[in-house]
Amino acid sequence: MEVLVDGMLGKLARWLRLLGVKALFYPNAEDSELESALEENPRMLLLTRDKALYSRLSRRGFKVLLVPQGRDEDVLAHVLSALGVEPAFKPDKALCSICASPLLRVPREAVAGRVPEKVFQTYSEFYVCTGCGQVYWLGTHIREMEKVLERVRCIQYGKALC
Numbered sequence: 004m005e006v007l008v009d010g011m012l013g014k015l016a017r018w019l020r021l022l023g024v025k026a027l028f029y030p031n032a033e034d035s036e037l038e039s040a041l042e043e044n045p046r047m048l049l050l051t052r053d054k055a056l057y058s059r060l061s062r063r064g065f066k067v068l069l070v071p072q073g074r075d076e077d078v079l080a081h082v083l084s085a086l087g088v089e090p091a092f093k094p095d096k097a098l099c100s101i102c103a104s105p106l107l108r109v110p111r112e113a114v115a116g117r118v119p120e121k122v123f124q125t126y127s128e129f130y131v132c133t134g135c136g137q138v139y140w141l142g143t144h145i146r147e148m149e150k151v152l153e154r155v156r157c158i159q160y161g162k163a164l165c
Contacts, residue, residue, distance in 0.1 A: 004086065007040055009051035012070060018079055020103050021148070022088055023096035026050075027103065041065045050082065076151055080158040090155040092148055094130060094141060104134025114138050 005025040008016040009032075016028035027047075029036065034056050041047055041060065048066040051057055057069045068085050070078060083090050097106055107130060114129045117138050130139040156162075 004088070005044070005047055006086070007037060007047050007049045009037065009049065009053060009056070009070075011052055012050055014075065015050065015070065015078060015082065017100040018075075019082070019088075020098040020100050021092060022083070022090070023093065023098060024086065024088060025098060025103050038065075048086075076154040076158060079151070080155045083155065084159055090152045090159060092145065092152060094128070094139075097130070097139075099132035099134060099137055099139075101137050102132060102134040104132050106130040106139060107133050114140075 005027065006019065008019070008026050008028045010028075010030045013028060013030060016026040019026040027040070032040075034053070037049060037051075037056070038060065041049055045065070048068060049056075049060060050068050050070050052070050052072070054069065057067050060067045068082065071081060072078075073081075079090070094106070095108070098104065099106060109129050109131050111123070111127055111129060113131070115123060118129070118140065122140060122142065126140045126142060128141050131137070132139070
């Protein structure tokens with residue numbers, strides 16, 4: 004799945020990438036550039052908060068989702084539901100949060116000298132972006148991500164207490 008994310012939704016683009024959605028994000032793109040990208044790939048969905056852009060492009064038959072304002076987990080629940088994407092982090096399916104390229108699991112030794120020594124000593128599971136070379140590991144930030152995703156699941160599946 005590939006989506007085009009409007010410049011005002013950078014945080015959403017990073018979340019989508021980590022959940023395995025190829026989210027193209029050009030923070031400084033003009034509306035005309037977004038429109039051209041949709042013309043080149045009419046199957047692509049544009050995510051935007053720009054109501055005028057949404058109206059103009061949807062009238063022309065492009066796939067556009069108007070993303071509401073709100074808390075991160077509410078926005079994420081809305082978008083993931085619309086995309087049919089499960090709110091679950093799976094490292095083997097995640098894409099680079101920076102460039103949206105696939106991640107490759109690598110042996111610990113492959114990242115020696117590329118991560119802080121404490122990280123190297125503490126963690127054993129590492130991933131490297133096949134595009135930009137960014138190194139990822141399953142550190143404490145994963146627990147924070149899981150807390151957000153649990154709230155997203157509660158919103159999506161209608162649980163009252165989370």
